[in-house]
Amino acid sequence: MENTKNSFILKTWKREMTIGDRTWIMGVLNVTPDSFSDGGFFQSPEEAVESGVRMVEEGADIVDVGGESSRPGAEPVSLKEELRRVIPVIEGLVGRVTVPISIDTTKAEVAREAVASGAEIINDISAMRFDDQMPVVVAATGAAVILMHMRGTPKDMQEGNLTYRSLLPDITEFLRVRMEEAKSAGVELERIMIDPGLGFGKTAEDNMKLLRYLSAFRVLGRPIVTGVSRKSFIGKVTGGTPRDRLEGTAAALTVAIMNGSHVVRVHDVRAMKKVAAMADAILGA
Secondary structure (H helix, E strand, C coil), rough: CCCCCCCEEEEECCCCCECCCCCEEEEECCCCCCCCCCCCCCCCHHHHHHHHHHHHHHHCCEEEEEEECCCCCCCCCCHHHHHHHHHHHHHHEEECCCCCHHHHHHCCCHHHHHHCCCEEEEEEEECCCCCHHHHHHHHCCCCEEECCCCCCCCCCCCCCCCCCCHHHHHHHHHHHHHHHHHHCCCCHHHHEEECCCCCCCCHHHHHHHHCCCHHHHHHHHHHHEEECCCCHHHHHHHHCCCCHCCHHHHHHHHHHCCCCCEEEEECCHHHHHHHHHHHHHHCCC
């Protein structure tokens, strides 16, 4: 198989990195009571910080902190509550780890305060559509940003007709437009990553097709981020609860990497670090 990865420069307000020589692992640190696979896991910010430190020790290249669930049907949380959940965790991690910290949010004020607390990447599942101040905040803070494709909101994204006119071209065009909007707001191209949004407003078959043809998103010219970890489309094939989907996640992750994913967002860092290392070794053979 041809190596479908290019190398890219990624800039944050703090550092400049090269992504592409190997797959980067983004560890998921949800500080929410209702996330689909690990909600309510932490009883205190200190416990969440320790988990984030452990992720880095296990090989995480980025720690992604989220305070609002994006599972299908999830209700939004208030600005005050989201800040209460994430800021102490980010502040605690900054003093303990050297890898970039990402804030998973769609709220501009959360993003602003997270970056002020030390976060370097803003992971916005709405691609900066839910809060019109988000492009301003991204540009002003100098943070990197992940622009993800999603139809609707987490509350309703899996409802109604999920049919696409043409799956890959539709998502590619959406991301291209969002990249242009970001650049128009003053966000440098070198600060942007893109995510096709596996599991967000797509059928199980759509998600598998996106994985199979992931290399199509190379035309956008930026690092590709994918999140397959424990998702329901894996359960459709393997069965079991989200925590029972380790093997299916490993298979999906391997396909994502072989087809060009630069960054993979995972819950099980230790195991998936080894899976990514093996896939990278095969690509480099």
